[in-house]
Amino acid sequence: xxxxxxxxxxxxxxxxxxxxxxxxxxxxxxxxxxxxxxxxxxxxxxxxxxxxxxxxxxxxxxxxxxxxxxxxxxxxxxxxxxxxxxxxxxxxxxxxxxxxxxxxxxxxxxxxxxxxxxxxxxxxxxxxxxxxxxxxxxxxxxxxxxxxxxxxxxxxxxxxxxxxxxxxxxxxxxxxxxxxxxxxxxxxxxxxxxxxxxxxxxxxxxxxxxxxxxxxxxxxxxxxxxxxxxxxxxxxxxxxxxxxxxxxxxxxxxxxxxxxxxxxxxxxxxxxxxxxxxxxxxxxxxxxxxxxxxxxxxxxxxxxxxxxxxxxxxxxxxxxxxxxxxxxxxxxxxxxxxxxxxxxxxxxxxxxxxxxxxxxxxxxxxxxxxxxxxxxxxxxxxxxxxxxxxxxxxxxxxxxxxxxxxxxxxxxxxxxxxxxxxxxxxxxxxxxxxxxxxxxxxxxxxxxxxxxxxx
Amino acid sequence: xxxxxxxxxxxxxxxxxxxxxxxxxxxxxxxxxxxxxxxxxxxxxxxxxxxxxxxxxxxxxxxxxxxxxxxxxxxxxxxxxxxxxxxxxxxxxxxxxxxxxxxxxxxxxxxxxxxxxxxxxxxxxxxxxxxxxxxxxxxxxxxxxxxxxxxxxxxxxxxxxxxxxxxxxxxxxxxxxxxxxxxxxxxxxxxxxxxxxxxxxxxxxxxxxxxxxxxxxxxxxxxxxxxxxxxxxxxxxxxxxxxxxxxxxxxxxxxxxxxxxxxxxxxxxxxxxxxxxxxxxxxxxxxxxxxxxxxxxx
Numbered sequence: 001x002x003x004x005x006x007x008x009x010x011x012x013x014x015x016x017x018x019x020x021x022x023x024x025x026x027x028x029x030x031x032x033x034x035x036x037x038x039x040x041x042x043x044x045x046x047x048x049x050x051x052x053x054x055x056x057x058x059x060x061x062x063x064x065x066x067x068x069x070x071x072x073x074x075x076x077x078x079x080x081x082x083x084x085x086x087x088x089x090x091x092x093x094x095x096x097x098x099x100x101x102x103x104x105x106x107x108x109x110x111x112x113x114x115x116x117x118x119x120x121x122x123x124x125x126x127x128x129x130x131x132x133x134x135x136x137x138x139x140x141x142x143x144x145x146x147x148x149x150x151x152x153x154x155x156x157x158x159x160x161x162x163x164x165x166x167x168x169x170x171x172x173x174x175x176x177x178x179x180x181x182x183x184x185x186x187x188x189x190x191x192x193x194x195x196x197x198x199x200x201x202x203x204x205x206x207x208x209x210x211x212x213x214x215x216x217x218x219x220x221x222x223x224x225x226x227x228x229x230x231x232x233x234x235x236x237x238x239x240x241x242x243x244x245x246x247x248x249x250x251x252x253x254x255x256x257x258x259x260x261x262x263x264x265x266x267x268x269x270x271x272x273x274x275x276x277x278x279x280x281x282x283x284x285x286x287x288x289x290x291x292x293x294x295x296x297x298x299x300x301x302x303x304x305x306x307x308x309x310x311x312x313x314x315x316x317x318x319x320x321x322x323x324x325x326x327x328x329x330x331x332x333x334x335x336x337x338x339x340x341x342x343x344x345x346x347x348x349x350x351x352x353x354x355x356x357x358x359x360x361x362x363x364x365x366x367x368x369x370x371x372x373x374x375x376x377x378x379x380x381x382x383x384x385x386x387x388x389x390x391x392x393x394x395x396x397x398x399x400x401x402x403x404x405x406x407x408x409x410x411x412x413x414x415x416x417x418x419x420x421x422x423x424x425x426x427x428x429x430x431x432x433x434x435x436x437x438x439x440x441x442x443x444x445x446x447x448x449x450x451x452x453x454x455x
Numbered sequence: 456x457x458x459x460x461x462x463x464x465x466x467x468x469x470x471x472x473x474x475x476x477x478x479x480x481x482x483x484x485x486x487x488x489x490x491x492x493x494x495x496x497x498x499x500x501x502x503x504x505x506x507x508x509x510x511x512x513x514x515x516x517x518x519x520x521x522x523x524x525x526x527x528x529x530x531x532x533x534x535x536x537x538x539x540x541x542x543x544x545x546x547x548x549x550x551x552x553x554x555x556x557x558x559x560x561x562x563x564x565x566x567x568x569x570x571x572x573x574x575x576x577x578x579x580x581x582x583x584x585x586x587x588x589x590x591x592x593x594x595x596x597x598x599x600x601x602x603x604x605x606x607x608x609x610x611x612x613x614x615x616x617x618x619x620x621x622x623x624x625x626x627x628x629x630x631x632x633x634x635x636x637x638x639x640x641x642x643x644x645x646x647x648x649x650x651x652x653x654x655x656x657x658x659x660x661x662x663x664x665x666x667x668x669x670x671x672x673x674x675x676x677x678x679x680x681x682x683x684x685x686x687x688x689x690x691x692x693x694x695x696x697x698x699x700x701x702x703x704x705x706x707x708x709x710x711x712x713x714x715x716x717x718x719x720x721x722x723x724x725x726x727x728x729x730x731x732x733x734x735x736x737x738x739x740x741x742x743x744x745x746x747x748x749x750x751x752x753x
Contacts, residue, residue, distance in 0.1 A: 136555075139545070160545070162544075162545055162546075162547070162548050162549075162550065162553070163550050163553075164548065164550075165548065165549070165550045165551075166548065167523050167547070167548035167549070168548050169545075169546065169548045215548070216548070217519065217520065217523050217546070217547065217548050218520075218523075219523055219524050220520065221520060221521065221524075222517075222520060223516030223517060223519055223520035224520070225519075255516070256516075257515070257516025257517065257520075258516060258517050258520075259515060259517040262504045262507075265513070265515045265516065265517060266516075267516045313513070317504065317506035317507065317704075318503075318504045318506065318507045319504075319506055319507045319508055319511075319704055320507070320508070320511050320512070320513060321508035321510070321511040322508075322706055370678050370706065371678055415677065416577075416580070416581070416676060416677055417538075417581065417676065418577060447577075450537075450538075451541065452514060452537065452538050452539050452540065452541045452542040453513075453514070453538070453539075453542070454514060454542055455513055455514050455515055455516060455542075
């Protein structure tokens with residue numbers, strides 16, 4: 001800088017005093033010339049240096065090394081709104097076309113649950129999900145089912161704690177039981193428009209419980225998980241103990257699973273369910289005398305169910321976005337033993353009753369292009385042969401000699417992760433002499449926070 | 456017998472018998488970075504493969520089991536893993552790696568995010584509120600991430616502080632030299648018009664000066680239909696592009712379709728370590744990315 005002033009002053013002096021210059025001696029003139037030359041050189045050098053430094057500065061300013069703190073992120077965290085829970089809403093609707101009356105249960109399963117099917121255009125249950133961390137220890141989840149006819153059902157409402165560490169996970173409240181594979185999945189994640197027959201007959205689509213669940217994950221490289229639940233026995237086959245102390249139902253389950261290379265993964269599980277049923281009423285149960293419209297029976301006794309489940313998934317390169325194949329199967333076997341009261345409105349005869357029912361399904365879903373999937377499912381039930389005590393030997397049907405079965409095909413299209421349209425056809429032979437061709441169209445849409453899905 | 460019982464009890468308690476720090480990396484690029492910074496001081500597990508779409512990973516049993524024993528989780532963040540990581544973390548029963556804790560590391564937190572949406576609406580497709588999460592395509596982003604990850608390793612494993620410091624310094628030096636080399640090599644790419652199959656390259660474009668003129672997805676995450684691709688093709692006549700880019704994990708059909716009709720090359724970049732046979736580590740990943748882009752110019 002000082003050089004520049006010096007040079008400027010020298011130039012100004014030269015310009016202002018031209019006559020003085022002429023008066024100067026040649027030696028003086030030479031000295032001035034040399035001095036100017038030196039100044040010029042030094043100035044040029046400095047300019048070059050400056051240019052270089054400017055280039056370097058420009059180059060380094062392109063690197064975001066010193067990233068400024070990003071106020072945009074932290075600013076929004078100041079408002080109370082940021083603590084609002086994640087809200088998601090599932091909208092779904094179905095068109096169902098059936099030939100037979102959907103309220104008729106599968107043959108041999110009249111004393112079980114029969115969730116049935118909706119016919120014609122109907123709004124499925126919209127599901128409102130709210131979840132958030134409560135504090136560092138707990139997370140809360142509520143799933144409210146909005147009934148199209150009005151009213152709100154509490155599907156799930158639980159708090160969960162993973163902060164126990166050591167692989168322990170505790171759930172308290174109302175939740176879908178961890179037994180089997182499909183039971184924990186919400187309806188919007190099902191691969192078919194309805195549940196397999198075995199889930200419909202033995203679990204009333206899916207069993208929910210009010211109680212406690214404790215799971216423990218083993219510290220091994222392979223996935224090994226064991227868990228137990230105790231509850232009031234709210235969902236079928238439980239009989240919802242009200243105004244009574246103690247435990248109404250218990251569940252034990254174990255899961256193992258792993259990857260095979262990068263392309264395949266699997267999970268296998270077994271589960272046990274136990275409940276004591278009290279005055280479980282069933283209407284329109286067919287009987288040996290052939291009472292028109294059936295009779296009303298009551299059952300009290302123990303119910304033990306054991307189940308096995310297996311899921312295997314394959315995807316080329318492990319890239320599930322492009323293509324994948326999923327094969328799953330489950331088997332459940334239920335033993336019931338107790339007292340049956342036949343025809344409460346008429347004969348009202350009570351005697352011993354024991355039966356072992358079972359059922360299984362095998363299904364496969366193939367995603368053949370990014371948005372397109374197709375699936376096939378086969379279902380089968382075995383009503384078993386009941387041993388009926390003497391008082392009712394002439395009243396209660398012990399052997400139906402019929403195995404309900406069904407075969408189902410579906411195809412669905414998912415324009416994005418948040419929407420799905422489905423077509424489903426089923427050939428239903430679950431009711432003796434009442435074969436049915438069933439046709440369903442369905443949409444499932446998800447709004448708002450889209451929680452991560454389970455395996 | 457007592458020994459077996461004792462071993463079993465140890466197993467039950469989940470005690471960390473071996474000294475190496477267990478690191479769970481969500482994507483291969485962060486696994487590679489952790490490897491550079493920690494060498495054999497960590498035992499590393501990578502949750503996703505290079506040919507998997509990182510948006511669509513399932514919460515597989517194996518991931519939950521591995522997360523159970525992890526002491527440090529290294530992920531991209533910015534909602535890239537929103538479809539599976541929350542389930543894995545919840546089911547793992549591992550308090551050490553939950554969000555907010557010292558065992559939870561999000562790379563996107565340490566870099567300047569691009570494409571932060573002004574309007575959050577699913578009608579815009581699969582947009583991420585925190586910005587575009589594919590930060591690993593700009594080599595310069597690894598410097599602040601490495602700095603932060605080095606600090607985190609020291610915090611979790613102070614006994615090896617000197618080692619981590621030395622590794623970080625060595626990585627920084629090698630990486631800066633490499634960046635200078637890559638920038639020089641990539642000089643011919645500045646201002647070159649390209650098409651991207653998915654909005655996965657804003658950081659790469661920003662770094663090397665590529666000019667993205669079109670995407671082959673009508674909205675992020677949505678599959679293109681024939682009509683949409685036809686529209687892109689006709690727009691290319693007014694605004695030509697030199698190549699069409701896709702990440703190694705993506706389906707080749709849309710980019711090949713455009714490439715054939717517009718007579719431009721379809722260029723596959725590794726996108727992460729292992730995406731191409733050449734991309735064996737972080738350095739090789741960028742070497743290969745730039746070589747493939749330059750080859751696309753010819």
